[in-house]
């Protein structure tokens with residue numbers, strides 16, 4: 020056995036790869052153990068470019084948005100849901116690493132990454148940021164930007180005020196519910212540029228659409244949407260007591 024191989028084996032013995040979620044040693048040296056493995060929720064690459072869902076589940080029927088395309092690596096269910104909750108609500112910020120890597124990979128598969136000038140995120144209000152301490156979409160967007168070798172600017176958009184109980188709103192109300200709550204403070208930073216807008220979970224897409232609209236109205240050339248997970252119709256419409264925006 021050659022020296023580097025031996026060193027590698029020794030290293031794995033002494034410092035075996037551990038699951039980033041639960042800390043168990045992973046058999047194949049990967050990021051996740053079999054329980055925390057997200058592959059069961061993976062959206063196949065043959066997905067609708069407008070809503071991000073697999074073509075057989077596409078609910079948008081080709082409806083146009085202000086973003087050019089939207090993609091996401093996962094459905095919001097099962098182990099993905101558990102991991103997002105850990106990331107969002109239980110302060111496990113280090114989950115950003117593996118999660119943003121999946122997003123960056125999906126962007127490389129589905130978008131023309133060379134076109135993108137800047138990566139940004141759906142913003143929090145100051146109050147939300149004080150309460151949580153971090154904006155999970157901002158952390159993901161930063162990770163995506165780093166993985167894709169693109170600049171990140173988390174301040175292209177500002178959220179002016181909170182809206183509550185997004186989750187329980189009827190779909191029809193939700194587009195109106197987010198209207199006017201986002202603002203572009205420095206239009207010169209978006210003018211003529213292609214923006215990659217990141218969020219954690221897409222439900223109806225109203226938030227992404229409204230943010231994209233504001234970027235376009237302020238002169239952005241094109242906006243692409245990238246989410247970690249898409250809540251399929253069942254997940255989005257059951258009115259569970261969970262504040263999506265929060």
Ligand SMILES: [Zn+2]
Nearest residue numbers: 038041052055
């Ligand atoms: Zn695990």
Ligand SMILES: [Zn+2]
Nearest residue numbers: 067070077079
């Ligand atoms: Zn669709």
